Amino acid sequence: MKLKIISIIICVLLTGFASCSKSVKRTATYFGGKIINPKANHVILYSMDKVIDTFFINAENKFIGKLEDVKEGLYYFVHGYENQFVYLEPNDSLMLSLNTWNFDESLVFSGFGADRNNILLDCYLQFEKDERLFYQYNALPPKLFQQKVDSIIRHKIETFEDYALHHPKETASYYELLKTALTYPVYTRIENYPNAHAKKMHLSSFPKTPISFYDFRKDIDLNKDAWMYYPPYSKYVSSFLYNTTYNNGYQPMQNHFSSNFTADLLKTIASQIKSKRFKNAYLKQTLFSHFNKKSTSEINSNEFEVFLALSSNEQDKALVHKLLRDNEQIATHHQMMNFKLHDFTNTSRSLKQLLRKKNSLLFFWSPNKVSRPYVQSRINYLSNRYPQIQFLTIQIDGDTHTQIENFDIKKQFFIKSNSEANSFLTSKMTRSILINRKGIVTNGFASLSSRNIYSQLDQLNQY
Template identity: 30%
Template sequence: MASTLILISCEKDSKIEEGAAYFGGEVVNPRENFVILSKSKKVLDTVFLDESNRFLYKVANMEEGLYTFRLWAAEGLEYQMVLLEPNDSIIFRLNTLEFDESLVYTGRGARKNNYLINLFLDGEAEDKVVLGYSQLAPHEFERRLDSIRNHKFNKLKKFNVKNPTSDIFNNLVEGSINYDYYLSKEVYPFVNYANSERANFEALPSNFYDFRSEIDYDYSELMDFFPYYSFLKHHFENMALSEHFKKSDDTVLDVKSKNYNLIKLDLIDRLMINDSIKNRLLAQTAFEFISKSKNTDEYDEVLNSYTAKNTHVENGTYITEMVSSLKALKTGSFLPEISILDYNNRELNLKDVINKPTVLYFWSNTYSSHNDSHKKAEELKVKYPEVNFIAIHATTNKQQEWKSLILKYNYSKDNEFIFKNPELAKQKLAISPINKVMIIDKKGKIVNAHTNMFSIMFEEELLGLLNQ
């Protein structure tokens, strides 16, 4: 009802600009009092909620297409997309406790967006079904996948009969349906449990990937739409592995293989036309290899290949600095100089708080995984009392905000810290992803600069640390 009132007020406003679009909403259980609006990675504005937790924003100089709105919800900073066209007046209502599931649009342009959000939600449920189908033989898997795609296209036809729609809407829906279908076929060899990836490739029908002739590597309308990017990521992984198998004796995917990643970088550079997506795919490939491989001797070759192909200065600088940081964090090195703050606002050097075998783990309230990390650390403390577990909030240096979180989640004050300069510390310690873990020996030397508390090998690493 409240959203409807906003819309009525908007439509009665004599100052409504012809050709502009209006976008607003009501946020139930807001975690913060603002919404961030953006278009193609460019932030348009930060819009504050009023006392009723509502807002209304005019998009002037209207460029039709997908827009993104972000706001803080139960699981951290969440986002969703909205299709805006000239003269739209779209209002949403959502509950931050059930972000996507509670999202509903009203107003002029609402029907197309409700269709898109339902397509997204149906896709999440469909993924589990397709995963089950992926254990079938290739021909039967294909038959069932074709049935799902045909059902979606029939549903779109029925919607178009009752609702006048635009080309951009139909292109988005058709693109989403097709690229979801293509994605399922690309990941099939990786999620079918029958054999190794090499054996799965060899068992595929000769026409299994005929759809690749229909791929648009410059699909600007879908540039910001997650099904398209997700497809491209897995598409290049698949093709790179297939090429890698031709040149090696490997039978399974090794994401830390230098040659596999070099092939992937070359394929992305050769085939992608859209520079924005190309740079993102190149950066992701280089980042994933560098963050997962512990062989620092191979970093430079991958970095050089990436640098020669990348045209995004900021991405290039970030990857280059990450390589430098990881080289400095090799096993046997001491930690760099990093200033931290404890719960009593005392400034300390990170190295000075390490006086016995230590696990450093990082967290941020932006990601819900921080509770899992803390629970895991508490379990390990009981099993390994000789090891110190130190938690560092990696994304804020605001004392009061951080202290409120410590109290809210009932974390121990003794082994919780924040960085004095989070951005500098994250760069020096190569903290990405945010939930990475470091193991340090009693002398303050690095044993493993990039591990995972949830790995089945983690406790073996701790035993090795204690037996030094």
């Protein structure tokens, strides 16, 4: 694996950022760099879900931050709508360079701590490159698939050993993370194989795998809180949980998961994940992602009851109660309630006036939940695909002075705190409501990210 290594003396590297002196011992950690074509005026550094610091970008597109008492471990930085992980240690002086037009591929690190971060970045990029390769491997029978992945794992271990040989002063914690970054993406593909193979080969049941197929599991720790947000680790844990649940006698599922499967998956999470924080996060993510995939207001209460019994996070449980109440406020096959909303000239409009006997999709969204570029891209795509349907975006909170760029201003609205619509938006969840030309709700809680949205819009078009 080729490393992106730039050897630059730190005093030269920091020119324009901070002064340095050979006689002064570094006691702080520095994190900075240059961003070409910046999408915002700042970079935010996180540790898990905690903001560590915000660094502002100067007129030369550079930023620098001095961090005191840094603890060794994983961090990630966010710029615009992109993010990437870094591994920091005390006294590092880690600099980055990237072009937002090609964020991950252009990213390169330099300075103290660069080598360890460049190889982690290479691991991430290699995962993306391997996608097509594993798509082909998924057609292989289990024994041949296992032979292929065993060869890949041997190569990953050789890469790890070569790095360790040339970097003997790295910490044990970093070595453990590097081995995870190299091997866990392969383990994830192994966990995904039964379902991926059944889908690719159009099978109604899973293939029988050799006894040794999952031997690697004996070395897996499912409860590393500090890696909860790290994709190589979190994706593996997720794939393991799904595969384990499928082994309870389920057949392959594609577009969405049955309520019984979701309930059993929640139980698998609770039994396998011992970390309270990690367990609650997975329970919440699973419940809401499955709800969105179904893209319907027809709720089976079983999975929600299981979630409420297993989660110990009171905020998450309160959110679920709000979601269920919101769903009940809009009845399918009934007339859509009327409410006031405003356009970006701050003119008050009524929903009834806007519908005007048109098949319509109302997309309620919050900038805290979804980005403006996503709204613009997704709604424009669907509008072009379904020109007979009217698509209206309705912002429910946040900055109501900023319009969505490259999107018809006549389709953009927002509601105020006294709007009647707030009665079914207490959870602040992104929500789409489908209404036919007679003003009747055909789906009270659709999801734009679901594959099912296409068939639902096809049906709406028939009215």
